[in-house]
Amino acid sequence: MEINNRDNNRPHYINPYLGGVLLGLLVIITVYITGRGLGASGAVKSAVVTTAEAITPAHAESNPYMSKFTGGDHSPMYNWLVFESLGIFFGGLLSGILFGRLKKIRIEKSPKITNKTRLIAALTGGILFGIGSQFGRGCSSGAALSGSSTFSLGGVIVMLVLFGTGYAIAWMFKKLWI
């Protein structure tokens, strides 16, 4: 028998198909207004370049990857994706408040592992994802979602390989989650 999920312990989420429809509409609107899709990893890249510029400007200028984004009359943080990503944070905050998920600082993990293990995995995962996103020219939002929606070959490739890899290797890390 199906247990009603809306008891006090289980968080309330909107219907995923509704979320998907609204997200699809958002992609359409975004492309219609800006000519580009959504994104997320680009903001972190801007943060890296900005930090490097602030601490060691000469080094940032001479770095062949970062130098593409340095210089000019305004900070690398003054770009579309940074403001959009700020918005993602605030949108998440708004939703969290509305649905009662804004709580004290916590770590989410399987009960089978320690907090330390989870944080090490999160850090490692982030580092890998950061590296991968540069080769991939985007992450799941920019490359996979927006890229596929606009029929980009690269976008579809990223989507298939990213999730395909996830499926192929998930069994190795099952203990982190359940």
Place this chain on the structure above:
Amino acid sequence: MGPLIPNGVITGDWDFVIALIIGIIFGFLLESSGFSSSRNIVGVFYGYNFVVLRVFFTAVIVAMVGLLYFDYFGWLDLDKIFILPTYLTPMIVGSVIMGFGFVLGGFCPGTSYTAIAIGKLDALVFTVGLFIGIFIFSETFPLFQDFYYSGYLGNVTLTDVTGIPAAWFAFAFTIIALASFWITMVIEKRVRKNITEYKF
């Protein structure tokens, strides 16, 4: 006639306000769908929670069909929009690495921002990892610079490469999505029989 900003219908000064608003809506949709929880996200790989697949596939088919209709009605010039460029080999390699990062970290950049917003420390650590990873990439860039630019096919669409009109891809993707919705519903029911907690 869209796209509005590149066509000058909306001036560039509004750029960042629009970016912020779009981001807020994006973040709200992600969080309210359950993407602020790493255990919800990775559920797609273990079969106990397919929210990622449902939201993602629905969004793609809605966007694909919507963009085609916008083009058909003459509201949007699909030739003027940004198409993510294809660098075949580095993108495949990058996606494999991202796949590992996804399963280990339980997040991707966008979802980690929403999770930070509601207090998830593991999301914050993940984002710090993103920062470090991109920094490492930048510093070691000269070692694989040629590889990074290899396999360049241009800003090609599926139609450019196959000659098949975009509408057929939208159609095929819709069928695949609908089939996967049904199959994953069956899988989810079966997997959830054996565990007590599956929505976080």
